[in-house]
Amino acid sequence: MKVSELFYSIQGEGKLLGVPSVFIRASGCNLRCSWCDTPYASWDPQDEEMSVATIVDRVIQMAGPAKHVVFTGGEPVIMPEAEALCAALKSRGFHITLETAATVYKPLAIDLASLSPKLSNSTPTERAGGRFAAAHEKQRISLETIQKFIDTTADFQLKFVVSTPADLAEIEELLEKLKSVKMTDVQVMPEGIEPAILSERSIWLAEICKEKGWRMTPRLHVMIWGNKRGT
Numbered sequence: 420m421k422v423s424e425l426f427y428s429i430q431g432e433g434k435l436l437g438v439p440s441v442f443i444r445a446s447g448c449n450l451r452c453s454w455c456d457t458p459y460a461s462w463d464p465q466d467e468e469m470s471v472a473t474i475v476d477r478v479i480q481m482a483g484p485a486k487h488v489v490f491t492g493g494e495p496v497i498m499p500e501a502e503a504l505c506a507a508l509k510s511r512g513f514h515i516t517l518e519t520a521a522t523v524y525k526p527l528a529i530d531l532a533s534l535s536p537k538l539s540n541s542t543p544t545e546r547a548g549g550r551f552a553a554a555h556e557k558q559r560i561s562l563e564t565i566q567k568f569i570d571t572t573a574d575f576q577l578k579f580v581v582s583t584p585a586d587l588a589e590i591e592e593l594l595e596k597l598k599s600v601k602m603t604d605v606q607v608m609p610e611g612i613e614p615a616i617l618s619e620r621s622i623w624l625a626e627i628c629k630e631k632g633w634r635m636t637p638r639l640h641v642m643i644w645g646n647k648r649g650t
Contacts, residue, residue, distance in 0.1 A: 420471065420474065420499075420500040421445065421466040421467070421469075422443065422446060422468075422469045423446035423457070423465055423493065424648055424649060425442065426441070426442050426481070426650070427485065428440065428649070429639065429640065432578065432636045432637070432638060432640075433516075433606050433636050434531065434576050436637075436639060437639065439484070440485060440488060441482050441485060441487070442488075442489045443504070444491050445460065445490070445492040445493045445494070445501075446460045446493050447466075448461035448494040448497075450541070450555050450559060451543050451554075451555050452543065453544070454540070456612050457493070459648070461492075461493055464493075474504060475511065487515075488508050488515050488516070489515075490504070490505065490516065492518070492519075494519060494522070494523070495519060496517070496525050501525055502525055502526070502527055505528040509528040514530045515528065515529045515530050515531070517529045517532050519532070519534060519568075521534040521565045522561045523561075524568060526571065530573055531574045532576075533575075533578055534576065535579070536579065536593060537560070538589045539556075539559075539586075539589060540583070540586055541555070541580070542556050543555060560593070562596055565577075565597060566597060566598065569597065569598070569599055577597075577604055577605050578607075578608060578636065579607050580608055580610045584627070602633055605634060606633070606635070607634070608638060609621050609624050612641060612646035613641075613646070614645070617641060621637065
């Protein structure tokens with residue numbers, strides 16, 4: 420498997436906010452988000468080829484008292500070894516969170532499906548001359564895949580990246596088309612890689628969460644360490 424980084428930190432987003440976790444970041448993605456904060460796993464892949472056995476060994480060495488693993492990317496589901504890796508980690512007693520854009524489905528041994536459907540604010544209309552825009556726009560939402568994860572996973576969250584209040588109509592439209600979603604499953608997160616921008620956007624986003632009954636999630640790792648790899 421191509422891995423861009425493997426590190427021990429705390430979960431900075433979502434239902435497990437603050438939980439010490441080992442992160443496995445797969446390198447490679449079928450989307451190209453304009454605001455992607457991990458270009459080394461998508462736009463400009465930088466990676467090391469690792470076997471499943473090597474990854475599991477390194478996770479065990481890093482984990483210490485931690486029992487949580489976050490399988491992220493890029494897009495981890497497109498990795499050929501995704502099923503084998505999740506099964507191997509699960510057999511060793513780890514709680515596994517899958518962070519995915521939910522455009523591709525595989526029956527993985529996971530505990531929490533962190534589904535992050537990409538809103539239109541993610542389409543790269545200008546970056547790289549716009550040559551990725553059409554492909555990204557075509558693939559970024561798969562209702563069938565999102566619903567499949569919801570229906571087959573023990574727990575899930577829908578995590579949306581919000582840039583402006585105009586994004587909220589898209590979220591509501593998508594939620595109307597999905598089944599078995601509680602408002603507490605909906606997580607909204609301000610887009611940004613600078614603490615000052617996150618703070619400014621959080622002010623109006625918090626008010627929206629109060630109105631809608633959604634959960635607001637910060638980007639705790641960015642607030643603590645800034646936009647750095649390995650955090």
